Amino acid sequence: MREPVTSGSLLAWYDQHARDMPWRVAPHDRARGVMPDPYRIWLSEVMLQQTTVAAVKDYFVKFTNLWPTVDDLAAADDPEVMAAWAGLGYYARARNLLKCARVVATEHGGVFPSSRESLQALPGIGPYTSAAIASIAFDLPETVLDGNVERVMARIHAVETPLPTAKPELMDLAQALTPRERAGDYAQSVMDLGATICTPKKPACGICPWRDGCEGRAAGIAPELPRKIAKKAKPTRRGVAYVLRNSKGDWLLETRPNKGLLGGMLGWPGSDWTEEPIPAPPIQTSWEPAGVDVRHTFTHFHLILNVMTARADTPPDKGVFIPHLSFRPSDLPTVMRKVFDVAKHRFEQN
DNA sequence: TACTCGTGGGA
DNA sequence: TTCCCAAGAGT
Incomplete structure (x- = not known):
């Protein structure tokens, strides 16, 4: 029937x-x-x-x-x-x-x-x-x-x-x-x-x-069906993320502003994400590149993040040190967790 | 109205 | 690799 x-x-x-x-x-x-x-x-x-x-x-x-x-x-x-x-x-x-x-x-x-x-x-x-x-x-x-x-x-x-x-x-x-x-x-x-x-x-x-x-x-x-209006191509933006640990092994993180991309989430201090980013380290020290860039795609742009690492006890301009034992990478948004994975690998090499 | 805002899986 | 897209809302 x-x-x-x-x-x-x-x-x-x-x-x-x-x-x-x-x-x-x-x-x-x-x-x-x-x-x-x-x-x-x-x-x-x-x-x-x-x-x-x-x-x-x-x-x-x-x-x-x-x-x-x-x-x-x-x-x-x-x-x-x-x-x-x-x-x-x-x-x-x-x-x-x-x-x-x-x-x-x-x-x-x-x-x-x-x-x-x-x-x-x-x-x-x-x-x-x-x-x-x-x-x-x-x-x-x-x-x-x-x-x-x-x-x-x-x-x-x-x-x-x-x-x-x-x-x-x-x-x-x-x-x-x-x-x-x-x-x-x-x-x-x-x-x-x-x-x-x-x-x-x-x-x-x-x-x-x-x-x-x-x-x-x-x-x-x-x-x-349904037919759809063609979408625009995604541009590629770049940025720098800074992963700083002190001598105790604590991690420097900041809570992002309560609006915009990843608003209210925990993340690594960094530059803006643009076509020509301006470096903005949280302290002046001898930063070392992690060696591997993080690639991530958001809804409307691709991002390539250069990951820099350092150890220092200098009080930073921004962010707070989170004790090693209470830091959970799973609390981070995915792009920040990718940065952590790369930085962690770098710290384990030293 | 058009743009911003994440991520992971599948083809 | 790249693109598409999945039970949308806020501005």
Whole structure:
């Protein structure tokens, strides 16, 4: 029999194929009245912004073990939360996560609001995340529009308008399909479909529950959709990172300003990152090159970091010495951890 | 509107 | 190697 492109046919598929995730309430448990914890849904959705499920899982478990409730998180110290987020990227999310937890704790009595409008008023919660929390945690009939939904809608309706221009059109199509009942399961079902079958490359149309009514497939253009505006090429920037240890073996680190790239994160003192960086050592001493440059790619530029090392007890112009035994490289953002790996190797040679 | 903001995995 | 991109938000 032919399956129509309806929420019902996708929900039937989801009942059989829902993926298991640490924050998810399985459809058969939802059917018995089990509701998700809004705190866990919020935390997972913020972590999942532009980030894969595989990358998020361990961080989610770590955060919920350290801070089981929103009140626990609200009471945490900023550096501990930033350190726990280290490696996950987009660090403004962690800063806004704390802001949001504190607003919920102090202004909402530790209880997340349920309406999409009140959720979107909170720090770090935008159009997608507000709809995701309202539907998944509170079962309200809100429509999520993320990259998965955009792709699925563009394909089943053969929308050839490129993104981001097509966004309002895709939102209208997504809203038209959103059911009154089981909105949370439905939202997750579309995203599961996009993540496992209606994938960006080589979609598995042959096993798609919506294949019979997919206009993109009928036109033979499903894998090409959604069309996108071409992106600009990434420039390459350079910089110098300084890794200083004193005679006790402590490491000189600084907390970066609470805005901009890697804002609020721990890092090595260094020059600016530009096409022509100006050296800016934290002290004047005999710096030695580590020998190997660190290469790293951010969202909008490539970076080549020249790593300099030295031992000295001179009080530095910036940063603080962190005792060897309490320094955890895992507290650093990835690019800074790469610098550490190179510098550590250099120190071990001497 | 357009730009900023991370990272790791896969093709 | 290089490019793409993944459950976006803030400015």
